Structures are given as structure tokens and as C-alpha cells.
Amino acid sequence: MHTARRLAAIALPAVLALTACGGQTPQESGSDQPPAEGFPVTVTDARGEVEFDTAPQRIVSLSPSTTEMLFAIGAGDQVVAADEHSNHPEEAPDTALSGFTPSVEAISEYDPDLVILARDAESAVEQLETVEIPVLLMPAAETLDDTYAQMEMLGDATGHADAAEEAAAGVRSEIESIVAETEDELGDTELSYYHELDTGMYTVTSQTFVGQVYALFGLRNIADEAGDTAGGYPQLSAEFVVEQNPDLIFLSYPGGRDNVDAVAERPAFDQISAVRNDRVTELDPDVASRWGPRVVDFAQKVSDVAVAAAQEEG
Template identity: 65%
Template sequence: MPSARRLPAALLLAALALSACGSPQNTGQDAQEQHDQDAGAFPVTVQDASGEVTIESPPQRIVSLTPSVTEMLFAIGAGEQVAAVDEYSNHPEKAPTTDLSGFEPSVEAITEYNPDLVVLARDAADAAEQLRKVDVPVLLMPAATTLDQAYGQMRMLGESTGHADRADEVADRVESDVDRIVEETTAELGDTDLSFYHELDAGLYSVTSETFIGQVYDRFGLENIADSAEDAAGGYPQLSAEYVVEQDPDLIFLSYPGDQVVQEVRKRPAFDEIDAVQDGDIVRLDPDISSRWGPRVVDLAESVSAAVTAAAEDQ
């Protein structure tokens, strides 16, 4: 694949070849305009969680320290520009493997990769400030709490990496696919009046509708039992077993690893009184897909759709 520096020359040669066949005048200008459309005109200024960030030229060595961003970068065509990722960025398979931490980023370890763009989580502001002091552009990307925010982040990464057109296409496709899945499911089932409980771990931590995945469930018209908890804990309350049993959800979603987690939930004291347990509507979600706000949200929507359809048949 040609580098960003060689690409304009290649386009210019193509334009000259066309001119010999009777193409319009000013083909060099046309080639430059096409390059600007394909790669994005630089410098570009985007708005991240810290304010305005200007990126002078298309980055060629990106360090991504958040798995959702890593997935977005590869989806929008910037994968070959990714030099390093955090230890939890395991998708796609061709993503580079490192032991960099996204939770406690080491500026020294990051700079060893000679990055010309680093993407960090919002709570890594200190590391971002240190990197900017040594002239490394940094984007602070908060966890998306809505689908629209996720689509917006895809587009911002496209502008920042020279793949604005591709990012628009990906964001549009993801949005269209999610909308289609929701519309087809709700049209087929109508008003099901189903409630659900989403469990993050065996400690009974859950999510409210204010979180990203809570917003996905909300699109399907599901009632979230965690929304009635006394302490929302910033969207991630810890519920009691008694509370879950009392709320009697129609669906239980589990989003953590373990081959036996479904069986273990069934064996909990009094859980056999819950409709979801009696009807077999306990769904184990892929832990990565259900915790990220990248392009695979379409897969999450499909999983929720299948679970909702099955639970509706049990009513």
C-alpha cells in the first residue's frame, strides 16, 4: 500500500495519463482535490473531551489505548497506521499485540513507539498533557453513552486519520443496521412489555439506561430493573440478589467470561422464582462486544434482538 507521502504523486501520474486521452485541463489540480477528498485536507482541527485538537498531517504511527477506538480505526481503514494498542485491544486479529496499559498509561512506554497520534480514554488527562508537552498529538475519547456519540467518534477518527469519507460510510452503515434490527424486531413483536437485568459480574453490578449498553436495550423498548435501584452509582449500581428476585425480570443478560456462568446464576438461592430463569431466558453476551461502543454494536443489537424474540414467545 503506498504511503501518504507517495500517494499525491501516484494520483498525479494517473491524471497525466488521463489527459493524454482527452481529459479536461488542470488535471494536477483535480488530482489534488481528489486526494483531499480521499485522505482529508490537513491540518485538521477536531473537538475531543479536552477541547480543540489540531493534527498537522495524516498520522502514520497511531497508538490506541482503548479497545473501542482500536476497532473503529481498523473499521474505517486506518488499521495500517496503527503502530500499537493497549493490552485489551484484541479485535480485529490483525491488531498489533502489546502490553501497554490504557488504564495507567505510561508516557515513556508510549513514546517508544514514536507515535504521531495517541488516543487515550478521557480519564488519562495527565498522560495526555505530558505527551502534548513533547509535541505528540493526543485525542481524549470518553466512553460513549449513546449510539449517536459512538457514530460521532467514528467520524472524528476519520477526520483525524485521513479517512473521513470511509468513516462516514462506516458510521452510516452501522447506524442503518442497528436501526433496521430494532425496527424489524419491534415491528414483528409489537409492545412486549419485557423487563431485563444486565449483570456485569458475579458481584451483581448492573447498568442503568444512562449507559451506552443501557441505551441499546432502551431502543428495543425493554424495561431496565436497574433504573429503579436506590443508588444508581453513576450508571453502574450494585444490586442485591433479593432486589433482582423481587423485580422478577423477563430476561437476564450476562456479560462476563465463564463457561458455567448461566448455570451458576440458575443455582443462586431464590433465583428459580424469576421468570427469566424459569423460561430459560438467560443470555450470555460476548463480554467484549457488550462492553464496547465500536462497529460491533451491530452484533450486540442482533444478540439482543434474538433474546427479545425468544422471551416474547414465552409470554
């Protein structure tokens, strides 16, 4: 008997979600814990209200950010499968399930009483509900407050409301502490940056979740000056980046040090302040693209780079 019921549907705008990589081996069983107290409970996902009669015990998470949240709030034992890109934490179930093009047949093999999908996979919701598999549809977070709210919502839905509230408060507190310390270190130093998503020079504006993390530290995003910001993810030209002359460059895609060296070798990039001063930074693409609890790690990395640059200029 399934534990969730869809109560109402609402339409929300689609949001771009970025992900990274993982592996592939099916898991066998979920948590043996009894249903948590506090049920029934109603939560609101991207389509409307969903009522849970009991806490789901066999969750399939098809979004890396959601998987990380579930483990952070203490619901990891209830996760029996996660998508191929859910590679954190290490104990996350390692499968070949796709979060972009979910297979109802493959998902059904795990006998889930809840499937959590990213907004990109909304087309699969009706198929899953047709075979009576309850679904939560999670949009990409647009702000840090969205991250905290999603953690708390998942806590309510899984029977870990108190732990989720504590986890969200912890992430908020750590972010606020990093920002306060960084402000003291930066003082009046003004820095500009360019965040590169791939070698095609796609980037993010300050209107995206990623861009808003940088904005916490008062960094100026050169992409905001682009003529066409393409919904927050414009493709810049090499000439534009050179002209904007960012103080910092962050690379958010696989490749490591080779990517840093390749940027320095681009025509005219040796004129850019970030390249001249060895301030091209490689980011963990998973950490820098997910809106789960590891946003703290992303914020700390940005802070460290900005503070180091400010100290050099001071």
C-alpha cells in the first residue's frame, strides 16, 4: 500500500539543473525502521500538495542534490536506489538509473514507496503515478533559502523533520559565518570573476543559484554585462572575457590542472588579471553545481580564493 497521495497540482517554471558523474550496482533493501511519528503529513513539491500517511521506507532518489540532502537529514537508510550521478556520500546506493530519462520498469525493480525526481524529468511523473508509485518533483534551487526549505520539506516527508531542521540551520549558520569572516578579510577590496561551466565558455549570471553564492562575498560577475544573458547561462566570447579582465577565474568541469593550463594558453588570455596573477581556480564540478548541503564547501572555496587575492593586492 503506497504512502503518498497527490492532493493538488500547480504549474511552476522549469529551472536548469547541473549534475556530475557516478557508478552502477543495484541495492537490495531499505530501512527496517518503523514508520516515524507525526504522520500523516502534507508537503508541497513543484506540482502541488502531497500527503504522506506514513514515512516512506524505500526511496528512489533520481537527483544528486536530493540524494545528498536525504543523507544529510538522516534519511539515508531509507534510500534503496539513487541515479547514476548520485556519487556522494560514499554510502549512497550505486546504480545505473537515469535521472534525466527515468525508466519506470527499472525503477519498479526497487519496489519504491517514493520516487524523487528533478524538475527536468517531469515527463516521467505521470507514468510512475499510473503504476501507483508516489512521486515528489523537486525543482532546482534558485536561492540558498530554497536549499534550506527543500531540506526541511524532505525531512517532513521522510519522518526526519527535527533532524532536517537542524541540518538546514547548520548549513545556514556555516554560510553566514564564512560570509562574515570573508567580509572582514576583504575589506574594501573589489574583485570581479568569471565562472566557466565548460570549454565552450558557457557561464552563469548572478541570477543563478551558483551566481548568488559568489554574490554573498560581493564579487562582481562579468557575465552580468553580457548583451544576452540567456536565462542566466550565457555563452561568452573570448574577446568579451579578455575585455572584462576578471580578477578571478573559476573552472567548474572535469579536467583538473590541465584545464587551468589550457585557459592560460588561449589567445590573449595572458592579458587577463586572473591569468597573470595565477588566480585561475579549478572547482569540484559536483560541489559547485549542486544545491545540497555541500554548498558550504563551495562557499568556503570561493572565500579562500577571494581572501588570498585580496591579501596579495593589499
